[in-house]
Amino acid sequence: MRSNALRRLMSVALALAIMLGTFSFAFAQGGDVRVLRTGRQMGPSDLPTLDPSQAQDVPSVQVIDHLFPTLGRLHEEQVIVEPGMATWEVSEDGLVYTFSILPEIPWVHYNMDSGQVEQVMDENGNPRYVTAADFVLGYQRTLDPRLGTEYAGVLAPWVAGGVEFMTSDPEASDEERQALLDGLGVVALDDYTLQFTSTRATPVNEMIFSMWITAAIPGWLLDEAGDFWIEPENIQTYGPYAVKDWVHDESLTMIANPFWPGTDVIPQPTIQEVQFMFLDLDPQLAAFEAGELDVSEVPASAIDRIHADPALSQALHTAYGTCTYYYGFNRTLPLFQDARVVRAFSMAIDRQAIVDNVTRRGEIPAGYFTLPPLNAAPQQADYPGTGIGTDIDGAKALFAEYLAETGQNASDITVTILHNTSNLHASVAQAIQQMWTEALGVNVQIAAQDFGTYLDLRREADVYRAAWCYDYPDANNFMYDVFHSSNDPDNHFNNPEYDALVEQAVVATDLQERRDLYAQAENILVNTDASIAPIYFYTTQDLTQPGIERTYSVITRERYEKWRFTN
Amino acid sequence: MGAFIVRRMLQMLLVLFVISLFTFVVMRAVPGGPFSSEKSLPPRTLAQLEAKYNLDEPLVMQYIHYIGDIAIPHITENRLENSVLNDYLINIYIPVVDRTFRWMNFGPSYKSVSQTVNSIIKDTLPVSATLGIGALLVALVIGVPAGIIAALNRNSRWDYIAMGVSIVGVSIPVIVLGPVLRYVFGVQLKWLPPTGWGGIEHIIMPAFALGFAESARLARLTRASLLQVLNEDYIRTARAKGLAERVVVGLHALKNAMLPVVTTIGPLFAFLITGSFVAELVFGIPGLGKFFVTSITNRDYPVIMGTTLLLGFLVIVANLIVDVVYVWLDPRIKYD
Numbered sequence: 027m028r029s030n031a032l033r034r035l036m037s038v039a040l041a042l043a044i045m046l047g048t049f050s051f052a053f054a055q056g057g058d059v060r061v062l063r064t065g066r067q068m069g070p071s072d073l074p075t076l077d078p079s080q081a082q083d084v085p086s087v088q089v090i091d092h093l094f095p096t097l098g099r100l101h102e103e104q105v106i107v108e109p110g111m112a113t114w115e116v117s118e119d120g121l122v123y124t125f126s127i128l129p130e131i132p133w134v135h136y137n138m139d140s141g142q143v144e145q146v147m148d149e150n151g152n153p154r155y156v157t158a159a160d161f162v163l164g165y166q167r168t169l170d171p172r173l174g175t176e177y178a179g180v181l182a183p184w185v186a187g188g189v190e191f192m193t194s195d196p197e198a199s200d201e202e203r204q205a206l207l208d209g210l211g212v213v214a215l216d217d218y219t220l221q222f223t224s225t226r227a228t229p230v231n232e233m234i235f236s237m238w239i240t241a242a243i244p245g246w247l248l249d250e251a252g253d254f255w256i257e258p259e260n261i262q263t264y265g266p267y268a269v270k271d272w273v274h275d276e277s278l279t280m281i282a283n284p285f286w287p288g289t290d291v292i293p294q295p296t297i298q299e300v301q302f303m304f305l306d307l308d309p310q311l312a313a314f315e316a317g318e319l320d321v322s323e324v325p326a327s328a329i330d331r332i333h334a335d336p337a338l339s340q341a342l343h344t345a346y347g348t349c350t351y352y353y354g355f356n357r358t359l360p361l362f363q364d365a366r367v368v369r370a371f372s373m374a375i376d377r378q379a380i381v382d383n384v385t386r387r388g389e390i391p392a393g394y395f396t397l398p399p400l401n402a403a404p405q406q407a408d409y410p411g412t413g414i415g416t417d418i419d420g421a422k423a424l425f426a427e428y429l430a431e432t433g434q435n436a437s438d439i440t441v442t443i444l445h446n447t448s449n450l451h452a453s454v455a456q457a458i459q460q461m462w463t464e465a466l467g468v469n470v471q472i473a474a475q476d477f478g479t480y481l482d483l484r485r486e487a488d489v490y491r492a493a494w495c496y497d498y499p500d501a502n503n504f505m506y507d508v509f510h511s512s513n514d515p516d517n518h519f520n521n522p523e524y525d526a527l528v529e530q531a532v533v534a535t536d537l538q539e540r541r542d543l544y545a546q547a548e549n550i551l552v553n554t555d556a557s558i559a560p561i562y563f564y565t566t567q568d569l570t571q572p573g574i575e576r577t578y579s580v581i582t583r584e585r586y587e588k589w590r591f592t593n
Numbered sequence: 594m595g596a597f598i599v600r601r602m603l604q605m606l607l608v609l610f611v612i613s614l615f616t617f618v619v620m621r622a623v624p625g626g627p628f629s630s631e632k633s634l635p636p637r638t639l640a641q642l643e644a645k646y647n648l649d650e651p652l653v654m655q656y657i658h659y660i661g662d663i664a665i666p667h668i669t670e671n672r673l674e675n676s677v678l679n680d681y682l683i684n685i686y687i688p689v690v691d692r693t694f695r696w697m698n699f700g701p702s703y704k705s706v707s708q709t710v711n712s713i714i715k716d717t718l719p720v721s722a723t724l725g726i727g728a729l730l731v732a733l734v735i736g737v738p739a740g741i742i743a744a745l746n747r748n749s750r751w752d753y754i755a756m757g758v759s760i761v762g763v764s765i766p767v768i769v770l771g772p773v774l775r776y777v778f779g780v781q782l783k784w785l786p787p788t789g790w791g792g793i794e795h796i797i798m799p800a801f802a803l804g805f806a807e808s809a810r811l812a813r814l815t816r817a818s819l820l821q822v823l824n825e826d827y828i829r830t831a832r833a834k835g836l837a838e839r840v841v842v843g844l845h846a847l848k849n850a851m852l853p854v855v856t857t858i859g860p861l862f863a864f865l866i867t868g869s870f871v872a873e874l875v876f877g878i879p880g881l882g883k884f885f886v887t888s889i890t891n892r893d894y895p896v897i898m899g900t901t902l903l904l905g906f907l908v909i910v911a912n913l914i915v916d917v918v919y920v921w922l923d924p925r926i927k928y929d
Contacts (some may be wrong), residue, residue, distance in 0.1 A: 070874055071887055075706040080629075174633060174641035194640045250677025256707050274708065274716050275879035305788055305877040308772060312787040313877070317778045423659060478625015478892050492631070516631060 060591060061279070061299040064321040065310035066568050067582055068302050072275040076256040079168040080240035082176045084348070085251040087238050088188050089302060092280055093263035094241035097125050097161065097220070098232050099291050102579035103399055108291045111134060111156065111242070111514045112220070115190075119250045120227025121186075123219040123235070131156045132285045133244055136270050143268045143283050156264045158214035161240035165212040168239040171196040180497045180507075182322050184234040186211025186223040228533045229540075233401065233498035249330040254428045266295050273510075278302045279497045283520040290440040294445075295587040306505045314569055321574075326450075332336035338569060344388040346580045347564030348496035350504070352392070353443070353458070354558050356488050357518040361439065365556045366428050368548050372414050372552065372559035373488075375458055376467040381562050383440035384453045391416070394548045395494075396504040402537060403501045404545035408449045412549040414560065417464050436467035444473050444487035451491050454561070485516045493564070499581055502532045509551055519557040524550045594920070598913070605909045610660075612905040613898060619655050620889075620897050621690060627892040635868040645678075646703065659898065662698040669693055672712070677701035678707040699902075700895030703887075711897035713884060718903075721868030727796045728865050729858070731804025731897035732811055732927035737810070737854065740815025745842065747820065748849040755812060762809025765853065771802040771875035787879035799876045803869055807861060811854060819850040848922055863907035867900070 068085045078094050081087050099110030113123035132155045133146040145153045164187065169178050169192045182188035183361060185207035194206050211223030224231045234240070244255070244262045251260040258272045266288075267280035272494035279301045307314065307325035314322035324332060324342065332338040355362045355371070362368050377391035393413035396403045429436060435520045443459065445451040452474060459470040484490045489506055496503045506528045507513060511520045524547050531543035552560055573593040577585060604766050628634060643649045647658050671686065671693050673679040681695035699710035736759075743755040778788025785794050795893060822828065823846055831841045868882025881900065888896035918924045 071710075071883065072705055072706055072878070072879075077706060080706050171637055171641055174634075174638040174645070176628075176630065176632060176638075179632065179635050179639055191637060193637050196637070196644075253677045254675050254707050256816045273879065274705075274713075275883075276877075303788075303877065304879075306874045309788040309875060312772075312775050312780050313789070316783060318786060318788070373739075398767045409703070476625070476890055478890070479623065479628055480625075481631070482624040493633070586886045 028103060034210055037314045054160065057280055059289075059298050060402050061301050062297045062321070062574070062586065062589065062591075063301045063303055063304045063305045063313075063586075064312070064586075065319055065395050066323055067566065070304055070306040070309075072304060073272070073302075076261060076269070077271075078238045078243065079170075079175050079177075080172065081238060083105060084582055085304075086303075089278060089280070090241070091241040091258065092240065092300075092586060093261075094268065094269040095265045095267045095292055096236050096238065096240050097127070098220075098236035100233075100236045100499065101291075102137050102585050103577055104464050104581065105399055105581060107287070108237050110236065110291060113470075119401070121224050123222040123224070124215075125158075125222065127158055127218040127220060127237075128154065128287070128289070129155070129160070129218050131264050131287070133282050134220075134268050135262045136258070136268045136281055137262075138259070138271075139585045141399055143281060145285060146262050147505045148246075154246075156222035156242050156365060157217045159217075160244065161220055162212050162214050162238070163241045163245050164239075164241050165209065166191075166207060167243055169210070170310075175239070177237075177497070181234065181237070181239055184224055184226070184231060186225055195434060204486045216320050225405075226533055227535075228502075229401075229537075230498075230500050230502050231534060234504075235459060237498050266292055267300065270299065276304060278304075291586075293587055295521070296590040297586060299492075300586045306356070313569070317571075320571045322569045324387070324569060329386055329567075331539050332407045339354050341569040341571065342567060343570065343578055344565050344567045346390075346397060347495075347566045347580055348397070348499075349564040350392055350395055350397055351389075351454075351491075351493050351562050351564060352395065352558045352560045354489075354490050354517060355483075355556075356486070359488060362488075363439070364428055365554065366424050368556035368559070369553060370421040370425040370428070370466065371415070371462060372556055373417045373424070374461055374563060375559055376416050376418070376461055377561055378416065379461075380454060380457055383448065384457050385562065388565045390564040390565065392562050393552070394545075395551055395558065395560050396501045396544060396548065397496065397499075397563050400496065400497070401500045401505070402531070402540040402543045403504075406548075409545040409549075411544055413552065414552045414556070421465050428547060437469070438470040440471065442471040443489045443491065444475065444483060445491035446477045447474045455491065464588050484539065492558075495564075499542070502528070505544055505547050505551075506532055509557075517557065519551070519555075521550055523554050524555070594917070594928060595770065598723075598917075599841070601913050601916070605858060605913075607862065608764045608909060609902060609905055613660065613902055614656070618902045620671050623762050623892075625892055627894060629892075646701070646794070659700065659895075662700065664697075665784060666694060666696040669695055675705065677709050678748050680711050682711050693813075698703070698900045702893055702896050704893045704896070710895050711904070713896065714881065714903060717879060717881040717884065718866075720878060721873075721882060722866040723801055724745075724796060724872070724878060724880060725862070725866030727800030728803035728807065729862055729874060731800050732806075733858075734807035735805070737800035737813030739812040741819060742848070743816040743841075744819035744823070751770045752780050756816070759809035759812040762805050763813075765806065767806065767871045768875070770805060771799070771872060773803055775875065791854055795878075796877075799872045802863065802875070814854055814857060815850065816868075818853045819841050819846060822846045823849040826850075835883065852919065852922055855915055855918055859911035860908050863904065863911040867907060876917070 044309050067088055073086050073089060074083055075086050076090060078090050081090055082090050097108045097110055099113040100108040101108055102461045112127045114123050114125045116123055128253055133156060135144050135146055137144045146156050167173060168175050168181050169188055178192045178575045181190040191210055212219045215221055222235060247255045248263050254260055258269050261269050263269060266283055266286045268283045270279040270281040272278045279299060282295040282298045286294055303319065305324050310319060310322040311325055311328055313319040332342055337344050353403055357363060381389040383393055393406045393415050398405055443455045447454050456474045458474060462468055494504060494508050496548060509517055509519050511525050527543050528545040532539050533545060534540045549558060570576060572593060574589060576589045598679065628639055647655055678701055680698060683695035685694040687694055702708045702710065702713060710728045739755040741750040746752050774797060778785045785798050787793055787892050828841060828846055831845045868880035870886045871880045873882045874878045884896055888900060
């Protein structure tokens, strides 16, 4: 009996040893290339996609920026558009852009067997270069009603014929479809010349052809690999980096593309491999402290410890994020039909206290809706007396005036704040609940719903928490795209004067003039006809290991081709 | 026994059908949808997306389609369009007719555009299962001996230590134990990698974090059960026969005392190998567990259905195995 048990034990031990051996073997494989590991702006879940037309989230776009550069390239620190895959000339009337695309940039694919980035060849054995036609396909695909992309609606209004194509019948006949495609203002004049016709003469056009959704697309690969063209065994790209590996749910590794010639704007990368790790904030910090991550985000719970630690506080950097946190008010409610009430509620919010005590990530109190680093964004300090600010006494006086006029008691008034479930939103809502109760004497209730339910309920809510994150970094994407009356009806905001100002601002060519117009529009939105209470501007915070020279993006997406190891 | 297993398999199909129906109804009763976002989609685009995934049909038809894609085998061309809509779990080439037999298409993920439920489970279940088996080993290796020691040395110092530790274990959830382990062994001592997946060194901490609480539960159960069995008449008989105490406990008592333990291990095993949302987030593990949660917030309907059915299937199978093991443990149990 004993020997039997012993034998059994031995065999279990042997099995374990084999398991162990296989695992450690699998793990021990790996080269000696120094890899930059980053968790920045990746989150704990898998990347939804690498398809430029279908991407709609920061993590996907962060990676796509390196694989599929667009015609124009956003400078990540200065928020200006520079030549990316092309240089361009604009016609007299400002509507037609003619692009000269960089010649002979090859499509590439990382070959897992050879361990090399290789050029993609066509059926005749010639290298495939990125052509104007590939970019045309990119535009067409994003707008294609058959694909149904989330960002079609962002692109369509800027491209001549864009809205017509996007809203056409997906089942349309081939002839009808071809007619719509022919009417689209994106045309390949020859292999390396592309003509883009906009619907409006505006500086914002540059932002549009710098968006990831306008990148070149390998049509032959779509035919061949279908939905799976973005998987690492299939994907073909042309930017400074190529896809080396994508372990779903764990990480994506980019490898420098030796065929990328390097330009002044998009240099050849010096860091050979960048690995994006999909980790939650706390695990990121732990991996960073263990030396396994080069760039980490910062959990709010660790911020005091980081400030107190000399090495970590050195490594910390705070930059603008892409969103503005605000509270929207239901202007159809009798209470909020009077803009004074919304203004009073907004003034009663102590924004500094919220960013100092609740959110604690270096957020910036907001008196305007538009994020300050954006192109044409007005800075509140330049326009004294506009926007909104915290003023508890002013709020009390204003609300008292309203109550007296309408003969109401504050204690009879109850408002409910709706937010999507999150500890952060809950804490902010509780802080605001207390501020409103103390300053205005009203009853405040809080309702939390998960995101899908929250979106459905938002239109009916008294007050709802919201955030707007821009698609392209121009004030137009805040002011026109969100609050122009032709947009989201959930906003309950309809002001002809505001509409006129933001319509004027988008086509104004002078930058200062645009800022002036947006400042006036801001003042209507948050003050004279107050509909929202801007609360704070989001920030991103990260930690970088010593020995890395880097740029600091204010558009959330980093340009890793510009980073380098210094030791 | 054979007839019993067949009968249980048939029952399983019925249970899975009820689970799928119930999940489908509850999931679709919740407001919001897979394509709702802060940016409202143009109506045509939304209609197109809904048509692509059959979401434009009446709910009953959607359900019938869904079940049909899983249950009804298809004989198709050998080469299908490369689409997430065409991913079958079972593909068998039939040479005679030069066509392919395909079965069990659990649908695409709405959130990850190049992924399907089948591919997600294929990628993540092995990870979760490896970790789950590790956690179960931890639970068994610590829990059962601790329970035995406590029972045999009832009301002694060893009993108090074992039960004290198990109270602590039951009380500390993974969300606390995980970060503590990660900080101590990953960040401070640097003995183990704090996050990631790939080697045996990545399994140790999360397996311990997950297994420790379960080991505590098993220890308490083993102790209680063994104490009860030790008072049974047949144990007294065995002792009276003059059997060595080692044989009395090891052979006669322990085998019978394991019945309730095995009963818990079955479902526990199913839950452990389908992953843990918390442990996966804390240790950055690419497992299946987080899909149980994120698929719901994303309204990723096929993933919600797929993960729920998988868990249901595993729980049923684990219970079936438990029932079979009963027969071996306790000869008095008969099914036929």
